[in-house]
Amino acid sequence: MESTILKNTYEINAGEFQTAGDVSANIKRKLKQIGIGGTVLRRIAVASYEAELNLIIHSHGGKLTLEMTPSSIILTSADVGPGIPDLSKAMQEGYSTASEEARDLGFGAGMGLPNMKRNADGFSIESEVGKGTTIQMRFDVKDA
Amino acid sequence: MTIRELVTLLDARVLCGEDKLDQDVNNAFSSDLMSDVLAFVTDKTVLITGLTNIHVMRTAEMLDIHCIVYARGKIPSDELLEEADELDIVVLATAHNCYTTCGLMYEAGIRSKNVRTGA
Ligand SMILES: Nc1ncnc2c1ncn2[C@@H]1O[C@H](COP(=O)(O)OP(=O)(O)OP(=O)(O)O)[C@@H](O)[C@H]1O
Ligand SMILES: [Mg+2]
Numbered sequence: 001m002e003s004t005i006l007k008n009t010y011e012i013n014a015g016e017f018q019t020a021g022d023v024s025a026n027i028k029r030k031l032k033q034i035g036i037g038g039t040v041l042r043r044i045a046v047a048s049y050e051a052e053l054n055l056i057i058h059s060h061g062g063k064l065t066l067e068m069t070p071s072s073i074i075l076t077s078a079d080v081g082p083g084i085p086d087l088s089k090a091m092q093e094g095y096s097t098a099s100e101e102a103r104d105l106g107f108g109a110g111m112g113l114p115n116m117k118r119n120a121d122g123f124s125i126e127s128e129v130g131k132g133t134t135i136q137m138r139f140d141v142k143d144a
Numbered sequence: 145m146t147i148r149e150l151v152t153l154l155d156a157r158v159l160c161g162e163d164k165l166d167q168d169v170n171n172a173f174s175s176d177l178m179s180d181v182l183a184f185v186t187d188k189t190v191l192i193t194g195l196t197n198i199h200v201m202r203t204a205e206m207l208d209i210h211c212i213v214y215a216r217g218k219i220p221s222d223e224l225l226e227e228a229d230e231l232d233i234v235v236l237a238t239a240h241n242c243y244t245t246c247g248l249m250y251e252a253g254i255r256s257k258n259v260r261t262g263a
Contacts (some may be wrong), residue, residue, distance in 0.1 A: 021202030028206065045206040046182055094184075106195050106203075109179030118260075 002069035006034075009065045011057040020056050024048040024089060027066050031073070036141060043119040044073055044139050050112040053133060057102045058082075059133065064067040072121075073139040083129035091117070091125070145233060145252060147168050147211055147234055151191070153252055154213065154245055161234030162227045171257040174246050177181040178203045185209065186258045191247050196220040201227045210234065216241040 008030070010023040028045040036044070048064065055062045055077060062079025084090045091113050098108025118124040122138030148165040151158060158165065174192035181191065181203050193200060196218050203209045204212060211234040214220060219237055220228075228235045229232050238245055 017200075020199060021206070025202065025205055041187070042186075042208055049202070049206045050182060105197055105199050106176060106178035107199070109177050109183075111179040111183040115183045 002071060004067050004069055006064065008066040009063050011063055011132040012059075014050055014059055016058060017101070020053055021049055023064055024052050026065075027075075030066075034068075036073070037065055040139055040141055044075065047116045047119045047137050047139075048075055049139075050116050053107060054112055055079055057098055059109065062102055062132070065075045071140060073141055075120075075137045075139070077133070077135040079132045079134075081130060081132045083131055084133055087125060087127055089119050090127075095115065097105075145254065146152065147190075150211075150213075150249070151236060154236065154240060156213065156236040159214075159237050160228045161211075161232070161258040163233050164210075164213055164232060167212065167234070169254060172246070172249055172254050173256055173258055174242050176242075181207070181209075184258050184260060185252040186260070188199045189246055189258060190249075190254075192242055192249075194242060196223055196224065197249070198227065199238075200224070201231065201233070204228075205231050213238060213245060215245045 004081045017119045024045060027048050031041055052064060059079035060081045063140040065076040089095050092108040093114050096108045096110035116137060119141045120137035127133040147167050147169055149171050156218055169190050173189045175181050176193055176195045178199055185207045189209050191209045192213045192215055194216055201224055213239040217239045225235060
């Protein structure tokens with residue numbers, strides 16, 4: 001196990017559309033400061049934003065955790081419910097149960113989960129109805 | 145082409161970023177759906193849209209979008225423009241609709257270079 005250089009946890013509340021993206025913008029700035037840039041920074045920012053939006057739109061609230069090791073950045077999204085009944089469906093492009101409100105804001109196309117998977121170098125998702133959903137994404141970085 | 149030339153091409157107004165018009169334009173994408181912008185944009189891009197809520201700015205920030213063109217006469221709020229100013233994003237407004245805006249840009253040689261990698 002590689003040593004963790006940095007670990008930050010951010011609370012995300014359900015339904016807080018107005019501040020959606022604040023956490024991911026913060027994460028992006030922080031990573032930029034420590035010398036991460038280019039394509040990998042954009043991939044992390046996009047995946048983080050998708051995860052943050054999902055916590056706001058679909059979950060009862062949760063946390064986004066940013067961890068850094070010498071070779072990678074790990075982003076973890078963990079929420080307290082409601083869980084996803086059919087993961088293989090949720091991972092398909094175009095599948096969405098987003099509310100009218102989310103759609104009006106320009107989201108809810110069912111692109112987020114596949115987009116997170118595509119942007120990350122490692123992706124895992126676990127979900128249990130009534131308990132919650134945990135997503136872990138790994139991004140490989142050269143010595144930062 | 146530069147953003148300055150884009151302003152002329154689209155007969156656009158500069159709502160924000162008057163001092164940043166000499167940047168190059170060599171990639172473009174158009175959508176009102178931020179989900180699709182997030183899924184398809186892979187490089188520094190001009191975004192042509194009609195969606196004026198604050199999430200457009202957040203999306204732009206994540207993706208390093210450096211110029212947003214508001215089509216069909218849409219004008220975003222002052223709040224959005226302040227945010228754009230802070231993020232160094234140029235905001236233009238044109239009376240042309242999205243279709244015509246994209247058509248004019250395509251005709252002028254601008255292509256979409258947002259290539260999706262496999263899922
Ligand atoms: N944290 C979560 N908790 C509960 N359900 C979720 C969670 N994340 C995703 N889902 C479910 O999986 C579906 C697909 O998610 P995905 O992010 O791919 O699309 P979306 O959020 O609906 O739309 P988009 O991401 O394009 O704005 C959601 O519509 C929702 O039903
Ligand atoms: Mg989503």
